[in-house]
Amino acid sequence: MNIRNRIFKPLAGLAMLAVMMSSLLGAPARAEEVxxxxxxxxxxxxxxxxxxxKTGGxxxxxxxxxxxxxxxxxxSGDFADKIEVHEMAVKNGVMTMRAVENGLTIEPGKTVTLAPGGYxxxxxxLKAPLKQGDKLPVTLQFEKAGTVVVTLDVQGVGAKGPAAEGGKMDMKMDGMKKM
Structure with missing residues (x-):
C-alpha cells in the first residue's frame, strides 16, 4: 500500500461521513410537542x-x-368544513370506518395514537387539496384540558408517518475501515 492510499482513503471516508452528518443539520426536528x-x-x-x-386524514x-x-x-380547522375522530377496523375481513361517538377517551398514564389503520x-x-409541506393548524377540544392548537405537517401522498422520527438515522458503513 503506497502513501497515497494510506492518507487519502481515510480522508475520503471522513469527508463522506462529514457530508452525511452535515445533511442532518438541516433535517427537520421531531414534530413539535404541545x-x-x-x-x-x-x-x-x-x-x-x-x-x-374531498377528504383527508x-x-x-x-x-x-x-x-x-x-x-x-x-x-376543527379552517381547511375543512368538518373534522371528526374516526376509527377504522377490519372485522371478518371487512374494513369498517365510523365516527367515534361521545369523544375519544385518553386514560391516565396511557398514550393514544391516531394513525393510519386505526383512530x-x-x-x-376539504377546501383545497393538501400539499406536501403544508402546515395545517387544527384546534383540539378536550373535556378537561380545554382547547389547544396543534399543527399537522403534511407529508407525501403515501407517507406512513411523520417525517422526522426523533432524528434517528441508520447509516450503513460497509467498506469503511476503522482508523
Missing part, C-alpha cells in the same frame, strides 16, 4: 391528497400524564 393540561400532543401529521379529493399522539381520564370531544382525524369537505 401541552394541554396533563396531556402531551405530539407527532401531528397528515398526508397530501390528490387533486379533487390527520394523525397524532396524545399522552395523558395525569391521574384522571380526559376526552377529545371536538376537532384518525377524518377531515371532510
Amino acid at each position: 401541552k394541554a393540561g396533563d396531556l402531551v400532543i405530539s407527532q401531528a401529521w397528515s398526508r397530501a391528497t390528490p387533486r379533487g379529493a 390527520g394523525f397524532l399522539t396524545i399522552e395523558n400524564k395525569g391521574s384522571a381520564p380526559d376526552r377529545l370531544v371536538a376537532v 384518525h382525524l377524518m377531515m371532510l369537505d
